Each structure stands twice: as C-alpha cells, then as structure tokens.
Amino acid sequence: MGLVIEYFLYIAILMSAIMVASSRNVLMSALGLAINTTVIGFLFILKGLTFLGIVQIAVYAGGIIVLILMTIMILSLGSKIEFTYLSLLKSLLIFLLVFLFVYYSLSSLNFNNTNFDVKDLGDLLANNYLYHLLSLGVLLNAILVSYLLISRDD
Amino acid sequence: MGFEVFLTTFVLSLFVLNIGFGLTVMNVWFERKVSALMQDRLGANRAGLDIQLPRYLFVLKPFIFVLAKLGLINTLFCDPIKALTKEDFKPSKVSAILHNLAPFAAAFPIFLCFGFIPFGPSFEIFGVKISPYIVSTQFDLLFIFALTTVAVYGTNLAGWSSGSKFAFLGSLRASAQMISYELVLGLTFLGVILWYGTANLIEIVNAQKTYWGILSMPLGFFLMFVAGMAETKRGPFDLAESESELVAGYFTEYSGMKFLLFWFGEFAEIALLSLVLSLCFLGGWHLPFISIPETFAGFLLGHLILMSKVVFLCFIQIVIRWTLPRFRFDQLMLICWKFLLPLAIINLGLIIGIKWAWL
Incomplete structure (x- = not known):
C-alpha cells in the first residue's frame, strides 16, 4: 500500500x-x-x-x-x-546543464558515515563544495532576475 | 495493514468527521441565533411549524415543534436542501477547473486538520484500548499549522478564476491578510511548543493537569485567539468578504453547494481554532482537581468537558463578530505588523527567558 x-x-x-x-x-x-x-x-x-x-x-x-x-x-x-520552439530548446538546454551539475555534485558526495548530522553537512558543503554552493547562489539569482523579467510590464 | 487497523481507523474517521461537521453546523446555528440575540430579535423560529405530517407520524410533532422553535430546521434541513438544489451558476469565460477546484482547496485542508485533534482521553472497553483520534504524531501542532497555510489557495484561486473585480479584490485582501497573520500564529505555535517541550497535542493536554496553559501564557492565548480569528476571515477581520464594498468578496460568483463549501470551511475554521485553543491553553479534557479515569465513562466526561470549552469559545467568537465593527484594511495590516507581531516576538522571548532562567 x-x-x-x-x-x-x-x-x-x-x-x-x-x-x-x-x-x-x-x-x-x-x-x-x-x-x-x-x-x-x-x-x-x-x-x-x-x-x-x-x-x-x-x-x-x-x-x-x-x-x-x-x-x-x-x-x-x-x-x-508566446510559445516558440527556440524557447523550448533553450529551456531544455538549461535543464540539461542544471541536471548534469546536480548529478555530478551529488554523485561525488559521501553519505556512508551513519553519524552524519546537519553540522557535518554544513562543514562538508562549506569546506569541500564551496564552488558548488556559490554556483547555486548564482542560479538562484538568475531565477530571481528571470522573475523580474517575466513580471516586467511592457 | 491489518483489517482490524483499517476498520478502527475507518470508524474513528467517521467519529472525528461527525464531530467536525457537528461543530461546523452548530456554528451556523450559532451565527443565526446569536446574531438575533445581539440585535434583540427572536431569530429563526418558524420554519417547519406548518409541516403537514401523516397521522401515523404524530409522535414526531413535538420533536419538530421544538426543532422549529429553536431554528434548527433552517440549519439542518433548509440550508442543505437549498444548496443542493440550487443552480450551479458559472460565469462565462472563467477557468472551469480552477473555479471548481477553489471551494475544495478552501475547505478540504481545514477538515483534514481534525484528524490530528484528540477528542478526549484514551479508554479501555472490553479489553480493547481505544484512542479517540485518527493520527497522533510528535508534530501535531505543526501539521495543523502547515495545513491551514495551504487553505489560502482556495480563496486565492476563487477570486482569480471568477473573472470578477469584486471577487478578485476580495481574494487579494484575503491572501494578504492570511499570510500576514500566519506569521503571528506561527510564532505563537512556536511559543506553545517551546513551553511544553512537545508539539504532540495529547502530551500538551496532559501537561496541563495541574494548571492550565492560559495561566502561564496569557499573552500567547490572546495572540492565538486574535490571529486565529483573523485567519478565519470573520468579523471584525472580514475584509475579504465585506458586503458593503465587495458584494460577497472572493465567493461572489459562487452559488449552491460550492458556496456552501466556502461557508463550511469558514465555520470549520472557527471550530478548529476553538479546539486548538482549548487543547493548548484551557487544559483540554482536564478540569482542576478532577482526575479522569481511563474508562468509557471517563472518556465521556472528558469529551463533555472539552466540548463545553469549545462551544464556549465558538460562542465568544460569534459574539465578537456581531459586536465589533469591521476594520479598515490599513488598520488590519497595522494591527498585524506593528502590534501583534512585536507582541508575538516578546511572547516568544518571555517564554524562552522563563524556560531558560527558572525551569
């Protein structure tokens, strides 16, 4: 069930x-x-x-x-x-890039340690995956900018 | 999942739904009769008096007479029959999916919350232990909070999908109001969880055996009561459906059963708020100096005590709705952001301070 x-x-x-x-x-x-x-x-x-x-x-x-x-x-x-095939192609490309980025980041993470808590996760992300974190920040910024673009009153 | 578990859950769900619907219908009746009381009128007391019964049903006559005089015929029979048989009006050029979805999105999460409410102490009957709730987790209060936040979609979509300016303005007002007051409500819930050290409603009630939570957190009770009333969108916070400005607000374009669902959702919210307040601040099924045994009689007594508190709080809410005038929208926002939110932060600070310093 x-x-x-x-x-x-x-x-x-x-x-x-x-x-x-x-x-x-x-x-x-x-x-x-x-x-x-x-x-x-x-x-x-x-x-x-x-x-x-x-x-x-x-x-x-x-x-x-x-x-x-x-x-x-x-x-x-x-x-x-307005729907265009170019916009669909662009979104597919962005999706593929983000997917590859996330897949690459996650596949290299080691979760075998059973006593892994939130503090360890923070340490790991800040020490070993700083560039990934920064890239995610940039990605979120891009999303915010895209919101602004969508909501622009033409 | 075994058949016994399934059967028990099914019966308990019927029991809980019955209480939920019962309290909701009671609130509809309260609205009718208490408004009459506040305006020095008699209220509904005629419908059903002239009903012609066959001779063999004459024993029902006194029963129907009492129901009619109390105005219960209107609430129990007239309202549902009217709603069910009325034309389901739909304005042209509206989004049919969203228009149909909105009433369910408004009412369903509220009724889901009743699943987390314990309606009395556990008891043993014929050697079987029965607990009068559907689900009990370590996060009961948080579940209720999360589900009430989702209910905002109903009002939001109703206004948008109706294609009417009145409904749209009503939904915008409702969304802004609900999101703002959710902050206060969330902070107050946090205070309650910090004070009792748990979010499980049964543990919270059992922690109030000696003295009620309202004595230790009077500010928390006040904040939850006011913010909860604003969440229900009832007067004096009924900006979203202010009839003098917006016809009926976000459900202007609804009729029949869908309209009734919105109303049902609102009245169920009143009952839910009263239940949560009774459980978190008024001792739930406990009374000072009275210990309730774990028997069926004990459950009935506890249930009666809890329901008395809930009915009293529902009554108070309806009295407030018919006493205070409606706020202006800027006043509503001012009360939330400049008065209640700082008070909620102070309340949280006080609770943390007291817990840290003395307990």
Whole structure:
C-alpha cells in the first residue's frame, strides 16, 4: 500500500513539474509549482522525514508560492505566453546543464558515515563544495532576475 | 495493514468527521441565533411549524415543534436542501477547473486538520484500548499549522478564476491578510511548543493537569485567539468578504453547494481554532482537581468537558463578530505588523527567558 502511494506521489511530482515547465499560462505554472512542493512534502512525510515535510509544505507551498501567485495575479500575467520552439530548446538546454551539475555534485558526495548530522553537512558543503554552493547562489539569482523579467510590464 | 487497523481507523474517521461537521453546523446555528440575540430579535423560529405530517407520524410533532422553535430546521434541513438544489451558476469565460477546484482547496485542508485533534482521553472497553483520534504524531501542532497555510489557495484561486473585480479584490485582501497573520500564529505555535517541550497535542493536554496553559501564557492565548480569528476571515477581520464594498468578496460568483463549501470551511475554521485553543491553553479534557479515569465513562466526561470549552469559545467568537465593527484594511495590516507581531516576538522571548532562567 505504502509503495503504491509512493509511486503515485512520484508520478504526481513529475506531472506537476512538467505542468510548471510546459504550461503556457503563468498562473497554471505557479499552481503546478504549488502542487509540486506540496507533493514533495507528502513524500518526505511518507519517507519518515516528517519535520522536513511539514516545513516544505508550510514554508514553500503555504508561504513563498502564495506570494508568487499573488504577484502574478496583481500584475495580470494570466494571459498566455508566446510559445516558440527556440524557447523550448533553450529551456531544455538549461535543464540539461542544471541536471548534469546536480548529478555530478551529488554523485561525488559521501553519505556512508551513519553519524552524519546537519553540522557535518554544513562543514562538508562549506569546506569541500564551496564552488558548488556559490554556483547555486548564482542560479538562484538568475531565477530571481528571470522573475523580474517575466513580471516586467511592457 | 491489518483489517482490524483499517476498520478502527475507518470508524474513528467517521467519529472525528461527525464531530467536525457537528461543530461546523452548530456554528451556523450559532451565527443565526446569536446574531438575533445581539440585535434583540427572536431569530429563526418558524420554519417547519406548518409541516403537514401523516397521522401515523404524530409522535414526531413535538420533536419538530421544538426543532422549529429553536431554528434548527433552517440549519439542518433548509440550508442543505437549498444548496443542493440550487443552480450551479458559472460565469462565462472563467477557468472551469480552477473555479471548481477553489471551494475544495478552501475547505478540504481545514477538515483534514481534525484528524490530528484528540477528542478526549484514551479508554479501555472490553479489553480493547481505544484512542479517540485518527493520527497522533510528535508534530501535531505543526501539521495543523502547515495545513491551514495551504487553505489560502482556495480563496486565492476563487477570486482569480471568477473573472470578477469584486471577487478578485476580495481574494487579494484575503491572501494578504492570511499570510500576514500566519506569521503571528506561527510564532505563537512556536511559543506553545517551546513551553511544553512537545508539539504532540495529547502530551500538551496532559501537561496541563495541574494548571492550565492560559495561566502561564496569557499573552500567547490572546495572540492565538486574535490571529486565529483573523485567519478565519470573520468579523471584525472580514475584509475579504465585506458586503458593503465587495458584494460577497472572493465567493461572489459562487452559488449552491460550492458556496456552501466556502461557508463550511469558514465555520470549520472557527471550530478548529476553538479546539486548538482549548487543547493548548484551557487544559483540554482536564478540569482542576478532577482526575479522569481511563474508562468509557471517563472518556465521556472528558469529551463533555472539552466540548463545553469549545462551544464556549465558538460562542465568544460569534459574539465578537456581531459586536465589533469591521476594520479598515490599513488598520488590519497595522494591527498585524506593528502590534501583534512585536507582541508575538516578546511572547516568544518571555517564554524562552522563563524556560531558560527558572525551569
């Protein structure tokens, strides 16, 4: 039963992620993001990471994405975005780069130590993976800039 | 999962849902009768009096007479029949999916929260231990907080998908109000968790056997009460549906059962707030100097005590709604950010200080 629910959640995560990337209505994309973060929260809870799951739902789904949704509503961005194959190619390229970057970073991490706590994780990230952290910061900045670009009133 | 576990959970879910719906309907009745009381009217007391029953059902007549005089026929029969049979009006050029989804998104998370509420002490009957809750985790309070934050999507989407300026403005007001007051509510929840050292509601109630939480955290009780009332979007915080400005706010374009779902969600929120306040600050099913045995009679007594507190708090909320005038929107934001939020931080600091210094 648990396994069926787990696979159902995986499918929901994938579907909502596709909805975020492919929807031509910005509002539906934001809604997809909300569903995505909520379902990831449920998955964390199912996997026994209850606190992380609750934080995921309360902070991301209940806080941040509501603000994004509100901004989209206030700026009336519900209208359909122009779709071109070039934009699809660009987003696929960016997705591939980010995926390779995350895959490379995670594959080199060593989680074999069972007494691994949050402090160790912080030490490891700050000492051994500083450039990865900085790159993630740049990536988040790029996301913020893209939000500004999307919300620009032409 | 064994069949017995499934059956127990199913029966408990029915029990909890029954209480949740019961409290919600009670709030609808309170709204009708308490508003009449506050305005020196009799309120609903006629519907059902003229009902023509067959001769063999004459024994029901006194029962129906009492129900009609109390105004319960309106709440129990007229409202649901009206909502179920009314046309499901949908404005043209609206997003049908979002328009249909919004009422469920507003009401469903609130009813989900009832699953974490213990409705009395555990008891043994025929050698079987029964606990009157569906789920009990170490994070009960946090679960309730997380689920109430998700409920904001219902109001948000309802306003957007209706394609009406009134509904849209109402939803924007509701979203801003709910997000702002969630901060205060979250900080107060944090204070409660720090004070009791747990977020499990049963452990919180059992920690109040000797003295109630309201005595140790009066500021916390005040903050949770005010912020919770603002979260329910009821008067004097009913900016989102202020009828003199926005017709009916974010659910202007809804009718029938969907409209009722929004109303049900709001009244369920009142019941949920009263339950959480009773469990965290008013001792839950405990009364000072009375110890409740772990028997079925003990459960009934504990349940009665808890429900009395909940009904009292619901009554107080409806009285406040019909007493105080509505705030202006800038006043609403001012109260939250310049008054309640600093108070919540002070409350948290006080709790940390007291716990660190004396306990």
